[in-house]
Amino acid sequence: MKLKISALFLGSALALAATTGAFAQDKTIKIGVLTDMSGLYSDLGGAGSTLAAQMAVEDSGLAAKGWKVEVISADHQNKPDVATNIARQWIDVEKVDIFMDVLNSGVALAVNNLVREKNSILIDTGAATSDLTNAQCSPNTIHWVYDTYMLANSTGRALVKAGGDTWFFLTADYAFGAALERDTTAVVVKSGGKVIGSVKHPLNSSDFSSFLLQAQASKAKIIGMANAGGDTTNTIKQASEFGIVAGGQKLAGLLLFITDVHSLGLKVAQGLNFTETFYWDLNDGTRAFSKRFSERAKNKAEPSMVQAGVYSGLIHYFKALDAMGGNPHDGAKVVAKMKEMPTDDPLFGKGSIRVDGRKIHPAYLFEVKKPEESKGPWDYYKLVGTTPGDQAFRPLSESACPLVKK
C-alpha cells in the first residue's frame, strides 16, 4: 500500500514536471481566421483578413525567436450553426489557440459562447454588436475594432447636432441590425432627437425600393441605415434613384466600410458621413502598412478596418505570448495578460484593453469626398471629427458586463 502511494506521488510529480517543462518550451501557435469568404461581407473580411494575419505573423519576428506559428482559415457563410461547427472542430481537433475576424454579429455571439466554454480566445474585429462587451462579455473575448455603441455615439450624435432630429431606420433583420438600431435610438433620444419609425428588411436583400418608399413617406430628416455590406450599398444606390437625398432627407450610413464606398463610386457616395476607427490614409503608419497590404491583396484593395484589426490584434497577442515566454494554451490567462499590457501599433496607435474586453482607441468621423476632390483610386475620405478613445465607447459605469466590478 505504502509503495503504491509513493509510486502514485512519483508518477504525478513526473507528470507535473513533464507538463511544466512542456509549458516553458511550447512555442507553437495556431491561428484560425473564421470569416465570410464567399458572401456579402467577404470583401471587408474574407481573404484580406487571412492576408492580414499572415502579415502579422511575418512582422512579429516570432519565427526568429523559435516560435512556430500557423494560420488557417474557413468560411462561416454567415451562419451561426456552420460557424460553431467549424469552431468546435478547430478547438477539439485542430487545437486552434485563437479566433480572428469572426464578422457577423449573429455568428460572433455564438462563437463567443463556445470560446468561453472551451477556454479559447476570440479577438473579434468584424462583428458590430456591442453586446460582446456588455451583457455577453467574456474573459476570453476581446472586441477590437468598433461596436454599435461607438458608431451610434459618433455618427448619430454628430448628425443630431447638425439638425437631423427626426429619424427613420432601415434595419437588417438580425442581431446586428437590432443592436445598431437600439444603440443609435438611445443616442438620438439622448441628444434631443426623435425616432418616428423603422422597418426591418431581410439580410441580403437586393431591392430596397419598398422600404425606401416607407422611409420617404415618414418625412424623417435622417434615414438611418442599420445594415452593412451589400445591403447598404444597394440602399444608397436606390435611394439616389428615388430622389430621397434630392428631396431633402439625409442618409446616415451607420456602418460603412471603405470597400462599400469603393463599390459605390464617389459619384453616388459623396457627402455621406460615417465612422471608422481605421483608414489607410490616416498617417504614415497606416499608409506604410496599407501599401504593403494592397500590393499583396486581391485587386490591389486597401485594407478595411476589419482586416487592419486582425493585424493589430494579433501583434498584441504575440507580444503578450512573447512576454509570457511560451504558449500556455489557456485562453483566459492569455487574455488577462493582454489586458494588462498597453496596446501600441502603427495602425490604431496607442490604446488599451478594458476589463470588459473592449479595445480602446479613437473613433474618426469621415465624410466621403466629392469626385473632384479625390486624387486617385481609394482616396475617398475626409476626416471631419475625432472622438478620443475614452469617450468613444460605452463607459464602464453604464456597463452590464459581469466582469466589471462596481
Add this chain to the structure above:
Amino acid sequence: MQALYAQLLVGLINGSFYALLSLGLAVIFGMLNIINFAHGALYMMGAFCAYFLLNVAGIGYWPALIIAPIAVGIFGMILERTMLQWLSGLDHLYGLLLTFGIALIVQGVFQNYFGSSGLPYAIPDELKGGMNLGFMFLPIYRGWVVVFSLAVCLATWYLIERTRLGAYLRAATENPTLVRAFGINVPRMITLTYGLGVGLAALAGVLSAPINQVRPLMGADLIIVVFAVVVIGGMGSIMGSIITGFALGVIEGLTKYFYPEASNTVVFVLMVLVLLIKPTGLTGRAA
C-alpha cells in the same frame, strides 16, 4: 392609400424581373426539359457583360441591351452543345445537377476576380431622373424596365405560341422523331431555344445593372425566388410564368409594406399552398 399605390407599382417593377427570368426558365424547361439552375449565373453574366462593354470598350447601355444577351446567349449555346445535349432523355435530376454545378463554377470565378461588393453601373442619361405621380416619385428608369420587359415577354410568348417557328418548336418537344422526318434539324432548334432562354436571362441582367450593384452573387439571391415563381405558374407554361412573375412581384411588394420581415418567405408560402391545391401549378397542364 397613397402608400399602397406606390407599393403596388414597386412590386410591378420587381415583378418584371421575375417575369423575364421565369419566362426564360419556362422556355428552356418547356422545350428542352431541362431545369436550368445556371439561370441566375447567366443573369449575372448579362450584367457583367454590360459593365465590361461600358468600362473596357466604351459601349453604352443601349447597345449593351442587344450585345449582352447575344454574347451570353452564345455562351449558353456552347454549354448546350458541349454538355447539356448529352443529358437529353435522362432524368431531370441530371440536368439540374449539371447546371447547378455550372452556376457554382461561374459564380466562383467571377467572385475570385471581382469580389463580392459589386461594381457600379450608372443609369443611362436618357433615363435619369423621375416623375412625381402624386402618390410616389417614380424613377424613369424603373418605368422603362416595366414597359420594356412586358414588351419582351409578350413578344416571346407570341413567337412561341403564335408563329410557325414556335409551332415547329412545340412539335419538336412533343415528338422529335416525327418532326425530324419532315426535314427539320431538331438538335439545332433546341440549341437555339436554349440560347433564347439564356439571352432572356442576360437581358434581365442588363436591365438590373443600373438598379442593383453588379455583383457575382446577384443571380444566386434571385434564382430561388424565380424557381418558386415558375413552380407556382406551372412548369413550362409561357403565359403562366409571365403572369405569375408580375403577380408575385406585387404580392411581395405588399408584404414588404404590411409585414416586411416575411417579405423573403411569402413567395415560398404561396408555392407550398399552390402545390397542395394544384400540384401542376396555376396554369400548368397535367403531366
